[in-house]
Structures are given as C-alpha cells and as structure tokens.
Amino acid sequence: MSATAAPSLTQAVTGITAGAHVTGIHWLGGRAALALGDGVVLLAAPDGTVERVAAHPEGGILVAAGDGRRLVTGGDDGRVAVTAPDGTTETLATARGGAWIDALALHQDGAVAFAAGKRVIARDAKGRERTTEAPSTVRGLAFAPKGYRLALAHYNGATLWYPNLDATPEALAWKGSHIDVTWSPDGRFVVTTMQENALHGWRLQPDRGHMRMTGYPAKVRSISWSADGNWLATGGAEAAIVWPFDTKEGPTGKQPRECGVRTARVSRVAFHPKAPVLATAYEDGCILLIRFTDGSELLVRPAVKGSSVTALAWDRPGEHLAFGATDGEAGILTLPR
Numbered sequence: 001m002s003a004t005a006a007p008s009l010t011q012a013v014t015g016i017t018a019g020a021h022v023t024g025i026h027w028l029g030g031r032a033a034l035a036l037g038d039g040v041v042l043l044a045a046p047d048g049t050v051e052r053v054a055a056h057p058e059g060g061i062l063v064a065a066g067d068g069r070r071l072v073t074g075g076d077d078g079r080v081a082v083t084a085p086d087g088t089t090e091t092l093a094t095a096r097g098g099a100w101i102d103a104l105a106l107h108q109d110g111a112v113a114f115a116a117g118k119r120v121i122a123r124d125a126k127g128r129e130r131t132t133e134a135p136s137t138v139r140g141l142a143f144a145p146k147g148y149r150l151a152l153a154h155y156n157g158a159t160l161w162y163p164n165l166d167a168t169p170e171a172l173a174w175k176g177s178h179i180d181v182t183w184s185p186d187g188r189f190v191v192t193t194m195q196e197n198a199l200h201g202w203r204l205q206p207d208r209g210h211m212r213m214t215g216y217p218a219k220v221r222s223i224s225w226s227a228d229g230n231w232l233a234t235g236g237a238e239a240a241i242v243w244p245f246d247t248k249e250g251p252t253g254k255q256p257r258e259c260g261v262r263t264a265r266v267s268r269v270a271f272h273p274k275a276p277v278l279a280t281a282y283e284d285g286c287i288l289l290i291r292f293t294d295g296s297e298l299l300v301r302p303a304v305k306g307s308s309v310t311a312l313a314w315d316r317p318g319e320h321l322a323f324g325a326t327d328g329e330a331g332i333l334t335l336p337r
Contacts (some may be wrong), residue, residue, distance in 0.1 A: 022035070022310050023311065039056035040053065058077045072106060115134075118135070119133055145186070151183060158174075199234065232246060250293075281323060283308040
C-alpha cells in the first residue's frame with residue numbers, strides 16, 4: 001500500500017512549531033521533550049501547550065538521552081545538562097577544555113555516561129565517576145540492559161567497559177568507522193551503525209561471532225528494537241529494513257523484512273513499546289504507522305517539502321508519538337482509544 005492510499009490518522013496529530021532543528025525527542029512524564037539545535041529544550045504536551053527551557057544558552061544541543069525522569073543533553077558548549085519534567089534545568093558536567101559532547105547514555109538505575117573526543121566519563125547513581133579513553137573519538141555509547149557495563153563505538157570497532165571494575169576494557173574489532181551502538185534487550189548482541197552503508201554486530205553469547213548487515217543505499221541513522229527484542233528496525237533505505245534476532249545466531253544467514261516501501265528514504269524508526277507496530281518516518285517528511293504482522297499502513301503525516309523527520313519517539317504507555325523535523329516543525333499523534 002502506498003503512503004497516499006493509507007488510511008489517515010492526520011486529524012489526530014497536534015502540530016507544534018519548535019522553531020529550530022529537532023535533534024532528539026524523549027518523553028518526560030506526560031510531555032515530549034524536544035532537544036533543539038539552538039540549545040532550547042521544548043516541553044510539549046499532547047494538547048499543543050509548550051514550555052521553552054534554555055538548557056544550553058551558549059550553544060546548540062548535539063545529543064540527547066532520556067529515561068522518563070529526566071532529559072540529559074550534550075552540547076557544543078561542552079556541557080552536559082539535565083532537564084526535569086517540571087522544566088528546571090542544571091549543569092551535570094562540563095567536558096575538559098570545553099570539548100563538544102559527542103555521545104550520551106543513561107542507565108536505568110540513574111547512572112549517566114558521556115563522551116568528548118576519546119574520553120568517556122561514567123557517573124554512577126551515587127555520583128562516583130570513572131574515566132576511560134578509547135582508541136579514537138567515541139561516537140556512540142550504550143549501557144547494557146543488565147549490569148553496569150558500557151558499549152563504546154569508535155573507529156575500527158567497539159569496546160565493552162565495566163566502569164566499576166579495574167579490568168581492561170574488552171575490544172570488539174571490525175575495520176571501519178562505527179557511529180552508533182545498541183545492545184539487544186536480552187544483552188546477547190551488540191550492534192553498531194557504520195560510516196559505510198552497513199551495520200555490524202557481535203554475538204556475545206556463545207561465540208563472539210560477527211554479524212554483517214549490508215545492502216543499504218545510504219547510511220543508517222536510526223535503529224529501534226521491537227518490544228520483544230526479536231526484531232531490529234533500521235533506516236537508510238526506501239523502506240524500513242527489519243532484521244530478525246529471534247535465534248541465537250541473530251540475523252546470520254537470514255533476509256530482513258522490508259516495511260513501508262516508498263520513493264523516499266527512511267530517516268527514523270521507532271517500534272511501539274507494547275504492540276507490533278513500527279513508526280516509520282522519511283526524508284520527505286512523511287510518517288507511517290506500520291502493523292508488523294501484516295504490513296498494513298496508517299498515514300500520520302503526509303510528505304512536507306524541506307521537512308525531513310529527524311526525531312521520533314513513543315511515550316511509555318504507547319498512547320502518543322512525537323516527531324520533529326529539520327525545519328523546526330513538530331507534532332504529537334494521540335492514538336484513538
């Protein structure tokens with residue numbers, strides 16, 4: 001089914017004018033927190049009311065992470081800032097020499113990690129800091145789903161680090177520039193996006209085997225795990241490419257599924273937190289909801305010239321989907337009950 005033929009949910013979307021490039025979205029309670037390129041965090045409610053927070057008054061926001069209780073942002077001002085659901089904001093840390101914050105990660109217990117160049121600082125829930133240096137600039141960070149362990153993405157592979165142990169970090173080698181990194185929800189796989197048009201993965205159990213996922217016409221800028229952890233959806237093509245991870249081999253020897261085929265490339269993907277539904281956004285501004293069981297589509301946003309979608313996020317109950325774009329336009333879909 002094409003986007004133009006898809007049944008529509010466009011009337012259930014509340015438009016929001018963010019006013020600047022939207023670099024990331026995470027939900028804080030009942031409001032969507034939009035991290036903007038001008039340094040502002042915009043707290044937007046589903047009814048369209050907004051509050052602007054000057055989280056980085058001296059710079060722009062480069063990266064953002066959220067856990068439902070706080071939005072943590074890193075900027076080109078060298079600061080790591082925390083914005084609370086009530087709109088208060090404070091500086092959590094400042095990078096040495098004011099270096100740009102390249103990556104952020106949050107742990108479910110309250111810990112936070114950030115990278116500036118090759119240097120990574122992990123601060124646990126009690127405020128204790130540990131530091132490590134990677135072989136090259138760290139572009140991606142992710143905490144393991146269980147335990148206090150970090151994955152770092154950098155040139156020629158990834159590194160696994162236990163910040164609270166004195167053990168030497170473990171290198172996962174693969175030639176090339178690795179950009180973002182994610183753990184599977186069960187902790188069995190680590191997957192990176194790459195500067196070339198591919199993903200690379202490692203099976204941590206049982207054999208440290210490699211998984212190579214190629215064939216993309218463009219770089220993969222967005223990834224999302226299904227609620228059950230059996231599928232990894234990715235952008236970078238003229239459809240959402242979804243890889244199977246439901247066996248111990250992962251996607252090795254298997255073909256991915258393709259969802260939402262259009263003439264524009266997928267820029268962002270976000271699996272629903274409970275249902276087998278994939279939100280898929282495109283570089284031409286279109287957004288579809290795709291039911292994974294049968295591939296049926298619902299139109300959330302039609303194509304909008306010059307409004308490539310750069311951020312997409314469900315709230316925790318799965319009742320609202322927030323999105324933002326390059327031109328500063330945004331919106332919140334409220335699913336009909």
